[in-house]
Amino acid sequence: MPPTLTDRPARLSRTAYVELLMNLMRREIKGRYSQSFFGAGWAIAQPLATMAVFTLVFARLGQMPSDGAPYPLFAYAALVPWFFFSNSVNTGTMSLVTYRNIVTKTYFPREIVPLAQVGSRLVDFGAAAGLYVLLMIYYGVGVGPWGALVPVFLLLLLLFTLGVTLLTSAVNVFYRDVNPVVQIGLQLWLYLTPVAYPLSAVPAEYRWFFLLNPLTGVIEGLRAVLLFGRAPEWPVVAISASSIITLFVAAAVFFKKTDKYFADVI
Amino acid sequence: MSVAIQLEGASKRYRTGRSRTLVDLVASTVGEWRGRRAEVHSATRGTVDATIHALRDVSFEVPQGAGLGIIGRNGAGKTTLLKLISRVTWPTSGTVRVAGHVVSLIELGAGFHPELTGRENVYLGAGLFGLTRAEIDRQFDGIVHFADVERLIDTPMKRYSSGLYARLGFSVAIHSRPDIVLVDEVLAVGDATFRRRALEALRGLIAEGRTVLFISHDMWNVRRLCSQILWMEDGRVRAHGPAGEIAERYMNEVNLDAMANQDTALQSHRGGTGEVRFESVELVDEHGAPAATLRMGDTLEVRATYRAVQRVERPVFQVALVDVDTGVVITTASSSPADTPAFVEGEGGFVCRFPRVPLRPRQYVLRLAVMDQFQLASYDLITAGPRFAVVGQGAGVDSLADEQDGLVALPFEFAALGDRAAAGGRP
Known part of the structure; x- marks a missing residue:
């Protein structure tokens, strides 16, 4: 059958779409770690070193409570998802600009570029999570039945990361101001998220502020089911989950509405 | 015949200058409140309109299986046109309709990553054109063979030469089962052998019924590949029609412009x-009238005047005819004792006459030099002097000569051995 005239862009087959995403992820990962001696070992170094510093500063000097868990494990359990989020957003924001030469020269679904950035960080996440398992064994901490909820929180983490990355990468095409804002924002965000401290250490009058942060529910929840073997605080999870899903849908719609202008302004 | 590409009143406007900062945004918003048009403040030209009309009301159709050449000056909107067709960008108004899978060769190997091997990049690049792994597997040998990179296919592409890079990019693109191929000046890279193979591949695609849009400044390549030409000027369609006719009109105009601008041409490219x-x-020409276009076998005269600011002994005047695409065809010099004046001082001139120019129909440019008596150093050198075109008798695709056929036509006689009836011929 001869192709018919249309004013809409050609759609990739689902296989082609997934494979292109995989290829771009591979390109990212290879580009990041090729010609480096430790390779993906660097993916572990970042949360591990931060864990060491946090342990020294917050636990030793600051007497920070960790709800009874070993502090290094307590911090590491939150740092792994945190760095997945922050590294994804960090490089994802500039990704469309970095890929300018293909965005302005060939047509393909534009969201593949930020998606590949987030996807490539899954490898780092996997490596760092592997070390977490070793740390659990070292500290003799087991996983209870609540551990079955881990995939739910990881899915929320992924959706939130995708939503923020789609949004920042798209707006950054039009206003490069987004990138510095994101860089500064991520640094502050780490301290405003219960990573180095438990939510229970936050005074009651500030608690509402922490609940505005969707990552609070994800990180607190992950720690509850994985480290403390107890049920998460359901209201906190509910708030996080609903705001994450709303943000993701809004970001995806915004991205698809604006992507036809990317090549003009990039 | 079904239509592959259809544009109806397509326009594309861009904002000029800096990308919009908060300050610009505030300024233009305030301006719009006060009913002003978007403007840019320029120190040299005062206030100018801030929008560029890259394309204005462009309408045309391309039938499936056609080769369409797109010509015009830089900034005429040729590349914007291809970007609209490839969906990289969208028209500000009007519609662009396309039938089938479009592959654009606006930049060869744009999706490649230097750290990845050639093999990995083939999969990455073809994936950007919408192919699945299974489809690429089937095409892989053909891609590698066409690009002639078997030996280096598992080497990171940062070790590739730029020509090889482009070759692999081209090969991936044409093996991506395109219905429509967009080519933008990319054949300027790579060596002559590759250019020829690339052109042959594009011709093959047209023969298979694919549609090819081809931007090039090389009129000969355009005419060899394309049956139709779209001539763009200032974002509008200046002319659209049979390749031979449009090319002739275009070349005449370019040559007339070149004549009008000869003074500026002499200022630049000067040594x-x-x-x-x-x-x-x-x-x-032989009647003394200015000539920008001549027919094969016509007489051509080069008349030059010069001024010597000091006395120069036994200068040698050189006149070279240079083929625009391939280089010098012939160099003549006034080196015989009879031609060479003992000295020059003040104003003077010479005429160099080429009776019955045997050049094949192509575009040529004149190079002139005044050199010392040993032809080692030049007093004056014009590398890009006046241009002229030699045209054949017909106006079809064949009226421009292929560089493989040679650039000069010699009279010859052809006879079968043992047959007394000789076939004589003048090319």
Whole structure:
């Protein structure tokens, strides 16, 4: 059958779409770690070193409570998802600009570029999570039945990361101001998220502020089911989950509405 | 015949200058409140309109299986046109309809990553054109063979030469089962062998019924590949029609412009030490009328005047005819004792006459030099002097000569052995 005239862009087959995403992820990962001696070992170094510093500063000097868990494990359990989020957003924001030469020269679904950035960080996440398992064994901490909820929180983490990355990468095409804002924002965000401290250490009058942060529910929840073997605080999870899903849908719609202008302004 | 590409009143506007900062945004918003048009403040030209009309109301159709050449000056909107068709960008108004899978060769190997091997990049690049792994597997050998990179296919592409890079990019693109191929000047990279193979591949695609849009400044390539030409000027369609007719009109105009701009042409591309300087260079036909276009076998005269600011002993005047695409065809010099004046001082001139120019129909440019008596150093050198075109008898695709056929036509006689009836011929 001869192709018919249309004013809409050609759609990739689902296989082609997934494979292109995989290829771009591979390109990212290879580009990041090729010609480096430790390779993906660097993916572990970042949360591990931060864990060491946090342990020294917050636990030793600051007497920070960790709800009874070993502090290094307590911090590491939150740092792994945190760095997945922050590294994804960090490089994802500039990704469309970095890929300018293909965005302005060939047509393909534009969201593949930020998606590949987030996807490539899954490898780092996997490596760092592997070390977490070793740390659990070292500290003799087991996983209870609540551990079955881990995939739910990881899915929320992924959706939130995708939503923020789609949004920042798209707006950054039009206003490069987004990138510095994101860089500064991520640094502050780490301290405003219960990573180095438990939510229970936050005074009651500030608690509402922490609940505005969707990552609070994800990180607190992950720690509850994985480290403390107890049920998460359901209201906190509910708030996080609903705001994450709303943000993701809004970001995806915004991205698809604006992507036809990317090549003009990039 | 079904239509592959259809544009109806397509326009594309861009904002100029800096990308919008908060300050610009505030300024233009305030301006719009006060009912002003978007404007840019320029120190040299005052306030100018801030929008560029890259394309204005462009309408045309391309039938499936056609080769369409797109010609025009830089900034005429040729590349914007291809970007609209490839969906990289969208028209500000009007519609662009396309039938089938479009592959654009706006930049060869744009999706490649230097750290990845050639093999990995083939999968990455073809994936950007919408192919699945299974489809690429089937095409892989063909891609590698066409690009001639078997030996280096598992080497990271940062070790590739730029020509090889482009070759693999081209090969991936044409093996991506395109219905429509967009080519933008990319054949300028790579060597002559590759250019020829690439052109042959594009011709093959047309023969298979694919549609090819081809931007090039090389009129000969355009005419060899394309049956139709779209001539763009200032974002509008200037003309659209049979390749031979449009190309002839375009070349005449370019040549007339070149004649009008000869003074500026003499100013640029100038070398030499300056003891003698050409003042004017003129191309005339046998009747003494200015000539920008001549037919094969016509007479061509080069008339030049010069001024020597100091006395120069036994200068040698050189006139070279240079093929625009391939280089020098012939160099003549006034080196015989009879031609060479003992000295020059003040103003002077010469005529160099080429009776019955045996050049094949192509575009040529004149190179002139005044050199010392040993032809080692030049007093004056004009590398890009006046241009002229030689045209054949017909106006079809064949009226421009292929560089493989050679550039010069010699009279010859052809006879079968043992047959007394000789077939004589003048090319």
